[in-house]
Amino acid sequence: MIETKYFDNAATTFCYPEVLKEVMDNAIAYPANPSATHREGREAKAKLEECRASFASSLNVEPATIYFTSGATESIQIVLASLLLAKVPGKVIMSAIEHEAVLSWSSILKEKGWKIITLKAKNGFVDPEELKANIDSEVRLIAVQLVNNVIGSIQPIESLVSVTREKEREYNRPIFFFCDSVQGLGKISFSLTDLDVDGASFSAHKIKGPRGIGALYLKKPLQVIAKAGGQERGVRGGTENLPSIAGFTKALSLYLAEDKTNIININTQLRAFFKEKNIKVLSPEKNCSPYILSLSTKLPSEVLTRMLSDEGYCVSAGSACSNNAKGKAENVIKAMGFSDSIAQGTIRLSFSVKTSEEEALKLALLIYLKTKDF
Numbered sequence: 001m002i003e004t005k006y007f008d009n010a011a012t013t014f015c016y017p018e019v020l021k022e023v024m025d026n027a028i029a030y031p032a033n034p035s036a037t038h039r040e041g042r043e044a045k046a047k048l049e050e051c052r053a054s055f056a057s058s059l060n061v062e063p064a065t066i067y068f069t070s071g072a073t074e075s076i077q078i079v080l081a082s083l084l085l086a087k088v089p090g091k092v093i094m095s096a097i098e099h100e101a102v103l104s105w106s107s108i109l110k111e112k113g114w115k116i117i118t119l120k121a122k123n124g125f126v127d128p129e130e131l132k133a134n135i136d137s138e139v140r141l142i143a144v145q146l147v148n149n150v151i152g153s154i155q156p157i158e159s160l161v162s163v164t165r166e167k168e169r170e171y172n173r174p175i176f177f178f179c180d181s182v183q184g185l186g187k188i189s190f191s192l193t194d195l196d197v198d199g200a201s202f203s204a205h206k207i208k209g210p211r212g213i214g215a216l217y218l219k220k221p222l223q224v225i226a227k228a229g230g231q232e233r234g235v236r237g238g239t240e241n242l243p244s245i246a247g248f249t250k251a252l253s254l255y256l257a258e259d260k261t262n263i264i265n266i267n268t269q270l271r272a273f274f275k276e277k278n279i280k281v282l283s284p285e286k287n288c289s290p291y292i293l294s295l296s297t298k299l300p301s302e303v304l305t306r307m308l309s310d311e312g313y314c315v316s317a318g319s320a321c322s323n324n325a326k327g328k329a330e331n332v333i334k335a336m337g338f339s340d341s342i343a344q345g346t347i348r349l350s351f352s353v354k355t356s357e358e359e360a361l362k363l364a365l366l367i368y369l370k371t372k373d374f
Ligand code: PLP
Pocket: 010, 011, 070, 071, 072, 073, 074, 099, 101, 145, 147, 148, 149, 180, 182, 183, 202, 203, 204, 205, 213, 214, 320, 321
């Protein structure tokens, strides 16, 4: 597989060779457990804290607000599971277009007596007024992602948080605002401090880092369900994966420094091409990540993705979170107000700086030729 024909970077990315080396170098240089009290353990711990400081500085936040986890799914789980410690269940509000890692908590919480309110997201955007209308004194947590993983829409987090803070003052109770920021990290510019969210999740493998490593941002420490060995200041137990943490930290600094012009050009050219050929683009023109371009054709997405795969191109049917990803992505697209047939024909192209313009245009032409007679 060559990276220039890989159009599935929202699912996962090719790891930077420099990051693979960083992982290996750190595995060799710091073999000891960072919790051990001998010199080698203390050295590993110092390296871990050096990574945390660098990671936090890339995000412009304090090192104490960053906790390393095994991925965004675990970061999300730590926050959502903490609700189960509440003496009395309350209400959670989440958008209908959250990733499964968030949505799947709906049934778990409901079973424990929590009420879940799901916000629609017409054309891919959550409406702050709708959020406002749904916050009452029982709401304990709100989860709205930064960038949607299926169509790339960027949510109005600042307005959503501002509405939340207003209601907090009205009811004189804290409401935790959680923002799954996986598809935003390194791809759009944002400040966690300006957004004023309480928690955010990140994943290394979406930014050319290693698999199985993620981070959780917490404005304030959180009481969690499984403290386990007490690592990561009691928020995420388990021996720290120092080599991968070093890899994630390196990937973040490399990714942030990348010149995104190529991606913006490709996105613009493909949009113009699909418009000319009357192919429906679902990704909004404004407030959208340039890294994702979703479109819908008359062919069922699994048929088209297979045809494109036969020609050496990797694209996905909306999302790739599980074997049942197509069904899940379709639900998300329907929650945006698109019809069943549009949802069934949705494919997602997602880019990296290595995506070639030439291959992108070839792929667009191929999509047109394969679908024009249906
Ligand atoms: N949230 C979003 C928006 C995602 O796109 C993904 C990955 O597909 C996740 C969460 C889960 O991330 P991870 O694979 O690190 O658990």
